[in-house]
Amino acid sequence: AQSVTQPDIHITVSEGASLELRCNYSYGATPYLFWYVQSPGQGLQLLLKYFSGDTLVQGIKGFEAEFKRSQSSFNLRKPSVHWSDAAEYFCAVKNQAGTALIFGKGTTLSVSS
Amino acid sequence: KAGVTQTPRYLIKTRGQQVTLSCSPISGHRSVSWYQQTPGQGLQFLFEYFSETQRNKGNFPGRFSGRQFSNSRSEMNVSTLELGDSALYLCASSLASRTASTDTQYFGPGTRLTVL
Numbered sequence: 001a002q003s004v005t006q007p008d009i010h011i012t013v014s015e016g017a018s019l020e021l022r023c024n025y026s027y028g029a030t031p032y033l034f035w036y037v038q039s040p041g042q043g044l045q046l047l048l049k050y051f052s053g054d055t056l057v058q059g060i061k062g063f064e065a066e067f068k069r070s071q072s073s074f075n076l077r078k079p080s081v082h083w084s085d086a087a088e089y090f091c092a093v094k095n096q097a098g099t100a101l102i103f104g105k106g107t108t109l110s111v112s113s
Numbered sequence: 114k115a116g117v118t119q120t121p122r123y124l125i126k127t128r129g130q131q132v133t134l135s136c137s138p139i140s141g142h143r144s145v146s147w148y149q150q151t152p153g154q155g156l157q158f159l160f161e162y163f164s165e166t167q168r169n170k171g172n173f174p175g176r177f178s179g180r181q182f183s184n185s186r187s188e189m190n191v192s193t194l195e196l197g198d199s200a201l202y203l204c205a206s207s208l209a210s211r212t213a214s215t216d217t218q219y220f221g222p223g224t225r226l227t228v229l
Contacts, residue, residue, distance in 0.1 A: 032214050043117075043203055044220040051215050090156065098214030099169040100146060101205075103156040 002027045004091050006104035013081050014112050021076040021107050023091030032094040033074045034101065035065055039087045047089075050074060061085070086111045114140060117206050117221035125227045131192040134224045138185050138206030144168075145187035146218060147179060150201040159202075162187055163209050191226075199228045 003026045013019050025031055032051050036044040048059025055067040065076045074091060088108045092101040118137045126132050138145050147159040158171040162181035179189040185206075191198055205218035 034217075036220070043119075043222040044205075046217060046219065049217060092156075094214050095158075095169075097169055098216070099144070099161045099163075100158040100171065101148075101156075101218060102158070105155045 002093060002095055002102050004093050004102055004104035006089075006091055006107050008107045009105070010108045010110065012110040012112055015083050016080050019076075019078045019081045019085070019109070021089050021091075021109070023074045023076065023104060024072050025074060025091075025093045026072065027093055029096070031074075032098070033065075033067065034092045034094075035059065035063070035074075035076050036090045036092065037087050038090065038106075044090065047076070081109075081111055083111045083113065085109060117204055117219055119202075119204050119221040119224050121224060122222065123225045123227075125229065126194050127229050128194055128196060130194050131190060132194060132226060133188055133190045134202055134204075134226075136187045136189075136204030136206075136221060138187070138204075139219055142206035142208055142219075143185050144207045144209035144216065145181055145185065146205045146207070147187070147189050148203045148205065149173075150203060150223070151199075156203070159189065194228045196228050199226060201225050 005024045034049045035047040038044050047063050048057050050057050050067045088106045090106045091104045120135045144163045146161040150156045161169045165181045176192045181187045201223045203223045205220045207216035207218045
């Protein structure tokens with residue numbers, strides 16, 4: 001069955017430091033992968049997506065993610081974190097029918113000054 | 114272009130009641146999906162509608178139902194509410210191109226349902 005694992009429930013990063021959020025997926029075919037961010041009391045905002053092609057994808061707000069098929073991973077990175085990046089981050093994969101997203105449990109990012 | 118809108122934003126109901134939530138997709142989007150978000154279970158897919166037809170359904174009891182209108186607006190209904198139905202209900206819309214897998218879902222702000 002398809003699944004997404006985000007191993008880190010909570011991460012704290014100093015402002016200005018680099019960030020990497022981990023995501024591993026389980027999917028037999030070509031995965032369609034997404035990262036979303038959710039601020040408290042808000043819906044989900046799309047950060048970036050991977051469908052095919054270049055394995056390093058750029059997103060909004062200075063985020064990027066790298067698809068590694070050999071490791072079944074799609075980790076999210078940012079070179080320098082800002083206090084406004086504090087939020088919950090969700091990795092997701094499209095289901096086989098392509099009509100639904102399967103989400104990981106999320107990683108909460110705290111930013112310290 | 115306006116984003117996905119959901120009404121109401123907050124709702125308080127008591128056990129046994131029923132509730133209807135509404136979602137208006139981004140203009141031009143023809144697919145609407147619904148998700149339930151709880152602290153314990155995370156984000157779970159409820160169902161997806163395209164052209165007024167349910168194309169896919171998640172693993173939820175029959176108390177959860179939905180529909181889509183000809184203008185792509187969607188409603189979901191929960192009957193006989195239980196305490197465990199307290200959650201944030203998120204609606205997402207997508208273009209519904211020929212290849213569903215490459216459709217990107219854009220989310221609304223959600224409806225926070227509290228069942229007392």
